Amino acid sequence: MALTVAEVAELCSGKLEGDGGATVAGVASLKSAGPQDLSFLAQARYASQVPTTRAAAVLLAPDSDARREGPVIRVEDPQAEAIRVIHALGLQDTSHPFEGVSDKAYIDPAAELGDGVVVGPFVTICKGARIGANCVLYPGAYVGRGVTLGSDCVLHPHAVVRNAEIGNRVVLGPGAVVGFDGFGFHPTAEGVMRVPQLGRVVLGDDVLVGANAAIDRARFDETRLHKSAALDNLVHIGHNCTIGEYTLIAAQTGLSGGAMLGARCLLGGQVGLTPNVEIGDDTRIVAKSGVSRSFPGGGTLSGSLAKEHGAALRDLIELRRLPELAARIRKLEQQQS
């Protein structure tokens, strides 16, 4: 599969500057692109690499002042158009290394498999599980009793799902654990009781769960991730959390039990939310923040006792004035004496 530079320009609805005859067979970064690769400038910090890239053509924003001798294609959104070309060229390998149902898998006779389901070796599918059409289960994947998977889901190696209802096109990364018991204890005079965990997990369509991430089942009711929510590696979602659609959560962030995130939120890595906080739609939370109260949404939060980011920055500026304040006090004291 290949396109000419001129065909790429047309595909991207871009304006070609320079010759359109060269062949484009791949997409690569500016630094590593070869003469058959398309490249693109998505972040100004890489502009200095444009003049020297060996790429067949470079996607540039209309107002970019990066310069090169070879062909350039002007497009509104170079990142998005590069992705479009990757898909057009079929560069992303969406095939899987297994076909059919492995005779090295364990499938309970009372499980149901839809058409086209692929089951790799060492997969376990328990009683009452229903696997939608075209799902792909990699080696070691575990589907517990009564779990429902929609169609076109991918469970990567050793992904575990129990006590759950899973939508369509959901991806569970390697080692991801969905539906294990929440961490609940109740102290009494006679000692600590374990709180029974009876609820489940519901994952909407197109949810993505990263490698070795964990989503606990609810105590009662549901832990729910809405459509297209995505978790990076090693994220922890406690029991009874709710996460809105299109919300993205970077690696190693943790939500305590009952925390609620609205739609289209963006959380950096290593963020922590305390139990039961409620964060509104379209909130951004800076990496490493600790969020211990609720926010209505729409803003950016930061800090270890997270507040609105502007206020947090003002706090930092105040802090940096400390040596100056101390000097001014000293001066006042000298004048006094």
Next chain:
Amino acid sequence: MALTVAEVAELCSGKLEGDGGATVAGVASLKSAGPQDLSFLAQARYASQVPTTRAAAVLLAPDSDARREGPVIRVEDPQAEAIRVIHALGLQDTSHPFEGVSDKAYIDPAAELGDGVVVGPFVTICKGARIGANCVLYPGAYVGRGVTLGSDCVLHPHAVVRNAEIGNRVVLGPGAVVGFDGFGFHPTAEGVMRVPQLGRVVLGDDVLVGANAAIDRARFDETRLHKSAALDNLVHIGHNCTIGEYTLIAAQTGLSGGAMLGARCLLGGQVGLTPNVEIGDDTRIVAKSGVSRSFPGGGTLSGSLAKEHGAALRDLIELRRLPELAARIRKLEQQQS
């Protein structure tokens, strides 16, 4: 299995207000309870849901002023009594999806299995391992050479245990790793040497290890979790740590090598302890704290260089005074000039 509301009141040694005839077949949250469910008010923040819950009856503390038209049962500890009813009704499914010993498992001939042990498919049990009566090993569980498991343990899918001695009724969550090598390096003039890890892990009775958590074997001697200690998901316990009985550690917290926690401590999530710190019994550590020195126990710690929580709060109050202090300095300067 079902009880009448009156029978529930009797079971809980509670005082019934209203009619005791309705049937209770489940326990649910106030919000989702149906007419055959018992519900309960454990946290004042949910009091507003009491009037509208559809529950057959609601467990309330004697002094709660929440009101509803339907039946109420007054009990000292609504949370504990709800758990009692859950157990009485058999609502927690403690069965397992496997029976007997799977012929798809790998069991070394020189391993010993107690009575009633359940071994799922794709389980590995190595030479010299001894599995106590009624243990349940889920698919992918791995028990290394010479490991001893007490009775009634549950190893969830892909749990790995090596170099370890495990008590009774221990639960290892999916993907939990017990007994891998500690992370030890010794810099020398000729480069960095890896420090051999020769010790083991000892887990007391009723220990719980969360999904994808990791407990390293000791360098020499033992990494030890005492009776009923519990780790949430993605917790890291370095080599040679000691954790006291009934201590609870929330998700993503990490203990560096040699750290010691006393009994009945409560650690929030994403806490970090530096190597070899010693924390006494009954200490609480606020989420995200960084603990870099030892504390005698009994208090609450917080902050990134954790100190006694009251002192940490006073620091915060001082900090918030900064703009006011700056204004007062400015005023003094104006008076001076």
Next chain:
Amino acid sequence: MALTVAEVAELCSGKLEGDGGATVAGVASLKSAGPQDLSFLAQARYASQVPTTRAAAVLLAPDSDARREGPVIRVEDPQAEAIRVIHALGLQDTSHPFEGVSDKAYIDPAAELGDGVVVGPFVTICKGARIGANCVLYPGAYVGRGVTLGSDCVLHPHAVVRNAEIGNRVVLGPGAVVGFDGFGFHPTAEGVMRVPQLGRVVLGDDVLVGANAAIDRARFDETRLHKSAALDNLVHIGHNCTIGEYTLIAAQTGLSGGAMLGARCLLGGQVGLTPNVEIGDDTRIVAKSGVSRSFPGGGTLSGSLAKEHGAALRDLIELRRLPELAARIRKLEQQQS
């Protein structure tokens, strides 16, 4: 295998003080050593244990003033010499519980296995994978299509490697995930696009990856860990990161996409790096730091907006002066009035 104390002294090029006739068959901590064990004092904090240890002999630095009645061997580096003796006595069990190629494994016919490769049960090796001589693959290990492993690698239970080229003597801990997709999203007016991940992971010789750690494949090009880099448990390495040789990263630390660490860096636990920061060689980063800009290398960084450690400490000292500054302002105000 055993040595006399005199032979140990000779092996370590040490100076024996006391009788050299006792037998040394093990190496142990001061506290737990028995009469056939060698022990050593590596940290001054354990000096008080020297007089009472039951060890056959104790390795002490030339200038240590710790005293005991029994034999002492003076060596420049007690830690390094203890490791030497551990190796000489063969105390570290480097054997594996499996031999040959298990008939319970799944090996694609188009995979290549070098001489002496050990494949445990429930291992998956996909098409085009090449496994170097003497590699050991524990149960549940997964080697994806086209992956190359050098010789003498160890993949512990459930380690997953895809889209990767692996050097010699690399160790992947239990549950480690190498080569899963990076977490990339591109917001557009029509919604969020997933950014295709086309690159791979390259691990140099002697790299160590801890339990349940995750290393993402690059978007394009490579995520690369150079020779002898080591990751502790639950570390996250985002797409396109580069980590220099001999760099050590403690547990639960996370590197965002494109972050670069030089050679011989030491990172504490729970550190976070924001995308694309570049940290020079020989940098130390204190546990829990958040690094959001680049540093040239050679220093120590700390703090949630990490800066040079000395400056961070001075900030803390300024902070502690706040109550005193407030008191001095109060005094000035009283004098004024």
